Amino acid sequence: MNTDIVIIGGGASGFAAAIAAKETAPDADVVIAERLPRTGKKLIATGNGKCNLSNMSLGSRNFHGTIDAMGIIARTPGWYELFTEKLGVACVTGSDGREGGVYPRSNSSATVLNAIRLKLSALGVRELCECEITGIRPSDGGFVLTYKEGEIRCRRVIIAAGGYAAPSFGTDGSMLRLLKNMGIRSEKICPAVAPLRVSPDRLRGLKGVRIKGEIAAFSGNKELRRERGELQFNENNISGICVFNLAYLFQKYEGRLTLRADLAPDMTETELTKYLKKIRRDRAGTTAEELLSGFFVRNLAVWLVKNVLGRSPSEPIGSVTDRDIMSLCKSIKSLELAVTGCSPWQNAQSTMGGIPADCINDELGSVKYDGMYFCGEILDVAGDCGGYNLQWAWSSGTLAGKNAALSLKGGKK
Ligand SMILES: Cc1cc2nc3c(=O)[nH]c(=O)nc-3n(C[C@H](O)[C@H](O)[C@H](O)COP(=O)(O)OP(=O)(O)OC[C@H]3O[C@@H](n4cnc5c(N)ncnc54)[C@H](O)[C@@H]3O)c2cc1C
Known part of the structure; x- marks a missing residue:
C-alpha cells in the first residue's frame, strides 16, 4: 500500500492527529494503523467510562517530563473549540465532584468516541485495524512500515502508539523499544497516575x-x-x-x-x-x-x-x-x-518518561528522521490525574498532524 500519512495508533492522540492532518491537507491520504481489532479502546475506559477529557485549570505544575507540554497546549485549540465547536460534543465541568475536570455532558466516553468517528469518516480518514506495525525504515524520502500482511509505504509517519501503561489496551511499550533500535532514545520510564x-x-x-x-x-x-x-x-x-x-x-x-x-x-x-x-x-x-x-x-x-x-x-x-x-x-x-x-503497568493510567525533548523539534518532528512525528503518551510528558493526559493527547496530536500535513504541502521531503 502507498499512502501519504500513516498514524501508528488509534487512540486519543492518533485521532487528533488524523483530524488535524486531513483538515490541513484535505487531499492527502491519511491512514490510522491500529494493532487491536478496534480503535479507541482505551478512550472508552477513561474516567471510569465518563471520559475526563480536559481540565479548566491547566498549568505547568500538572505536567511532568522534559517536554514543555504547556507550551504545546498553548499553541493548539482548547477543549471547547475541539469538542463543543468542532465535534459537537456538549461538555460540562466537574461532573463527578472533581474540581475543574471537563466531561462530556452525556457522562459517557462513548459519546466522545462516536463524535470522533463521525468526524474521521466525514474527512475520509481510513482505519486499518489488526495492523501492528513491527518495523519502520526510512526509504525514498518517506518510510516503509512492516506489518504481518506486508508493507505500507508512506511519505510521513506519525507515531501515536502510547507508552507502557495499561497494556490490555494495546500499549506495552513495544513501539518505544522499536524506536530505540532505530537510535531514538527514551527517557527512563515509570508508571504515572498509579x-x-x-x-x-x-x-x-x-x-x-x-x-x-x-x-x-x-x-x-x-x-x-x-x-x-x-x-x-x-x-x-x-x-x-x-x-x-x-x-x-x-x-x-x-x-x-x-x-x-x-x-x-x-x-x-x-x-x-x-x-x-x-x-x-x-x-x-x-x-x-x-x-x-x-x-x-x-x-x-x-x-x-x-x-x-x-x-x-x-x-x-x-x-x-x-x-x-x-x-x-x-x-x-x-x-x-x-x-x-x-505499581504494575496494568494498574497505571499513564507513563512517566518516553521520547524526550532533545529528540524532537518544535513541530513534534524527529530530529533524527525527517518526516517522522510523535504525539501523545509516547513522548516524555506525564500529566496529573484529572483530564491532563487526554488534553496532552489532543494538543500534541493536533500539532503533529498539522505539521506532518503542512510538510507535505510545502513539498518538503
Ligand atoms: C483506565 C484508564 C483511564 C484513564 N482515564 C483518563 C481520564 O479520564 N482523563 C485523562 O486525561 N486521561 C486518562 N487516562 C490516560 C489517557 O487515556 C492516555 O494518556 C491517553 O489515552 C494516551 O493517548 P495516546 O493516543 O498517546 O495513546 P493510547 O490512547 O494508549 O493509544 C495508543 C494506541 O496505539 C496502539 N498501538 C500501540 N503499538 C502499536 C503498533 N505497533 N502498531 C499499531 N498500533 C499500535 C494501541 O493499541 C493503542 O490503541 C486513562 C488511562 C487509563 C488506562
Whole structure:
C-alpha cells in the first residue's frame, strides 16, 4: 500500500492527529494503523467510562517530563473549540465532584468516541485495524512500515502508539523499544497516575481503609509535592487520586521516596491532643481501642494504637499516657511510609518518561528522521490525574498532524 500519512495508533492522540492532518491537507491520504481489532479502546475506559477529557485549570505544575507540554497546549485549540465547536460534543465541568475536570455532558466516553468517528469518516480518514506495525525504515524520502500482511509505504509517519501503561489496551511499550533500535532514545520510564507500593508489613491491618487526608512526597527532608484527597490503603500499596499524582516522582527518586500522610489535615496537633485527652477522660473504664474509635474507622483506630504505641488495643484506656497521646498525634499528622516500589503497568493510567525533548523539534518532528512525528503518551510528558493526559493527547496530536500535513504541502521531503 502507498499512502501519504500513516498514524501508528488509534487512540486519543492518533485521532487528533488524523483530524488535524486531513483538515490541513484535505487531499492527502491519511491512514490510522491500529494493532487491536478496534480503535479507541482505551478512550472508552477513561474516567471510569465518563471520559475526563480536559481540565479548566491547566498549568505547568500538572505536567511532568522534559517536554514543555504547556507550551504545546498553548499553541493548539482548547477543549471547547475541539469538542463543543468542532465535534459537537456538549461538555460540562466537574461532573463527578472533581474540581475543574471537563466531561462530556452525556457522562459517557462513548459519546466522545462516536463524535470522533463521525468526524474521521466525514474527512475520509481510513482505519486499518489488526495492523501492528513491527518495523519502520526510512526509504525514498518517506518510510516503509512492516506489518504481518506486508508493507505500507508512506511519505510521513506519525507515531501515536502510547507508552507502557495499561497494556490490555494495546500499549506495552513495544513501539518505544522499536524506536530505540532505530537510535531514538527514551527517557527512563515509570508508571504515572498509579498507586505507590509500601511494605505489606507496614500496611497490615489497614487494607480497605479510606480516609480524606493530605499526603506529601519527600526525598530525605526535601518536600517534593503535597496533595489533598482520599487516601486508600490496600494490601501492598496506597492509592487514591492524591497518591496517583505523586507516582511520577518514582522515576527520579526511586529508593529515596517517602510519603508522609496527614490523616487529620483539618486539625492542628494541639487541637488533636486536646480532643484525645478529653476522650481518655470521657471514656474512662473502656479500652485503648476506644481512644480513636470515634474519630477514625475502627481498623485505623486499632492500627494506630498497635503500631504507634506498640500496645494491645484491649489495655485500659487509662494506661495511655500523655506521652502516648503526643506520639499518636504526631503520627496522625505525619504518618511516614517508605515507598518500596511502583505499581504494575496494568494498574497505571499513564507513563512517566518516553521520547524526550532533545529528540524532537518544535513541530513534534524527529530530529533524527525527517518526516517522522510523535504525539501523545509516547513522548516524555506525564500529566496529573484529572483530564491532563487526554488534553496532552489532543494538543500534541493536533500539532503533529498539522505539521506532518503542512510538510507535505510545502513539498518538503
Ligand atoms: C483506565 C484508564 C483511564 C484513564 N482515564 C483518563 C481520564 O479520564 N482523563 C485523562 O486525561 N486521561 C486518562 N487516562 C490516560 C489517557 O487515556 C492516555 O494518556 C491517553 O489515552 C494516551 O493517548 P495516546 O493516543 O498517546 O495513546 P493510547 O490512547 O494508549 O493509544 C495508543 C494506541 O496505539 C496502539 N498501538 C500501540 N503499538 C502499536 C503498533 N505497533 N502498531 C499499531 N498500533 C499500535 C494501541 O493499541 C493503542 O490503541 C486513562 C488511562 C487509563 C488506562
